Amino acid sequence: MNRLDQSPFILTINGGSSSIKFALFRAVDLSLPVARGMVDRIGLSNSEMVVTDAATQQSSRRAVHAPDHRTCVRFIIEWLEQEVGIGHLCAVGHRVVHGGRTYSRPERVTPELLAELRRLCPYSPEHLPAEITLIESFLQYESILTQVVCFDTAFHRDMPLVARLLPIPRRYEKLGIQRYGFHGLSYAFLMRELRRVGAPGEAEGRVILAHLGNGASMAAVKNEQALDTTMSFTPASGLPMSRRSGDLDPGLVSYLARTEGMSADQFHKMVNTESGLLGVSELSSDMRDLLKQRRSGPRAAEAIEMFCYQARKGIGALATVLSGIDTLIFSAGIGEHSPAIRARICAGLEFLGIVINEPANEANHPVISSEASRVRVRIIPTDEEREIAESVVRVLGKENMDH
Numbered sequence: 001m002n003r004l005d006q007s008p009f010i011l012t013i014n015g016g017s018s019s020i021k022f023a024l025f026r027a028v029d030l031s032l033p034v035a036r037g038m039v040d041r042i043g044l045s046n047s048e049m050v051v052t053d054a055a056t057q058q059s060s061r062r063a064v065h066a067p068d069h070r071t072c073v074r075f076i077i078e079w080l081e082q083e084v085g086i087g088h089l090c091a092v093g094h095r096v097v098h099g100g101r102t103y104s105r106p107e108r109v110t111p112e113l114l115a116e117l118r119r120l121c122p123y124s125p126e127h128l129p130a131e132i133t134l135i136e137s138f139l140q141y142e143s144i145l146t147q148v149v150c151f152d153t154a155f156h157r158d159m160p161l162v163a164r165l166l167p168i169p170r171r172y173e174k175l176g177i178q179r180y181g182f183h184g185l186s187y188a189f190l191m192r193e194l195r196r197v198g199a200p201g202e203a204e205g206r207v208i209l210a211h212l213g214n215g216a217s218m219a220a221v222k223n224e225q226a227l228d229t230t231m232s233f234t235p236a237s238g239l240p241m242s243r244r245s246g247d248l249d250p251g252l253v254s255y256l257a258r259t260e261g262m263s264a265d266q267f268h269k270m271v272n273t274e275s276g277l278l279g280v281s282e283l284s285s286d287m288r289d290l291l292k293q294r295r296s297g298p299r300a301a302e303a304i305e306m307f308c309y310q311a312r313k314g315i316g317a318l319a320t321v322l323s324g325i326d327t328l329i330f331s332a333g334i335g336e337h338s339p340a341i342r343a344r345i346c347a348g349l350e351f352l353g354i355v356i357n358e359p360a361n362e363a364n365h366p367v368i369s370s371e372a373s374r375v376r377v378r379i380i381p382t383d384e385e386r387e388i389a390e391s392v393v394r395v396l397g398k399e400n401m402d403h
Contacts, residue, residue: 007026009034011023016130022385023036039064046063047065048063069133072134073134073138089145093106093392096150100153103153105151106150108395148391148396150392153180159227166232179233207220207326212335215242218238240310243275244273245270246276277307287334325352328354339362342379364379
């Protein structure tokens with residue numbers, strides 16, 4: 001890529017346990033990123049950094065030695081210096097998985113905020129420590145750099161109490177144990193997009209958002225208010241996912257402890273990394289692989305059917321919360337790109353008014369419902385990075401984007 005023009009830029013950071021996605025936006029125009037990138041397979045010997053120029057769609061790849069998240073920041077900073085110069089970066093926006101009860105909106109990074117995130121680490125031990133490391137690493141390179149954190153739990157913050165309560169002794173509620181919900185940045189973006197592309201008043205109707213990717217969840221929204229969601233205290237709950245189990249009988253914990261000698265840490269690892277599509281199929285955690293093997297491998301077919309069955313149940317349950325449904329939105333990797341999975345999920349939901357137009361679904365059209373469908377079924381690509389950038393501008397104010 002050629003060196004970019006010297007306008008102010010916003011960098012977004014979406015850190016996972018073994019990868020970091022990042023995007024660079026011009027602060028004055030967030031409609032499209034200048035570039036997107038990823039550092040993948042962090043901690044492994046074959047780590048790789050990929051950057052794609054949004055204008056040309058050309059990608060550059062290079063092998064990197066990325067033993068940890070702190071090292072990855074150095075690679076991202078080096079790329080920034082080459083492309084725009086760190087001095088032209090006006091802010092960094094971070095996705096942070098868990099905000100607990102403390103945070104209901106994006107916030108500037110302060111020493112007090114970092115201290116609170118450290119306190120919240122037990123809520124999300126797979127994500128928060130790495131996300132804190134990323135924030136601190138950028139401060140080491142540029143101590144006065146403005147940083148903003150955007151919380152995945154914030155979208156669900158105002159769900160009704162009945163949806164947030166967990167049926168365990170009430171004393172645990174005081175410790176912050178409740179249903180929080182996740183994928184909130186994706187859901188916030190999808191609702192903004194629905195306001196932009198939908199029919200008049202559609203976003204104020206009864207909407208089910210289906211974020212179906214490696215992580216999978218659904219949310220019920222009415223009058224633009226989150227009413228319920230499938231994930232709960234942790235992202236391991238709700239629908240089965242690529243490697244996460246989704247909801248399980250809690251009695252499994254004591255049963256496996258007695259019969260297998262399984263510790264709490266071993267159970268945690270099993271439900272977060274060894275279950276879901278991978279566990280049931282014993283072949284792959286990737287839906288694309290399973291679809292290719294479904295005719296030759298019965299367990300691949302069973303994993304697919306389980307995923308679609310539980311997704312149908314999720315839609316039915318959330319439709320009950322909403323007293324009906326007006327719009328169903330599919331998004332994320334599976335939701336956006338898999339016609340077969342969308343069709344299987346919707347099959348049998350005609351009683352809710354959901355009828356798919358098969359040619360439109362196969363072609364990944366933005367609207368895949370038939371004329372006979374009482375429910376409008378949409379595909380809306382999600383963009384968490386753009387939602388982070390928009391949140392940075394809202395927090396800092398447009399006037400601060402011009403320096």
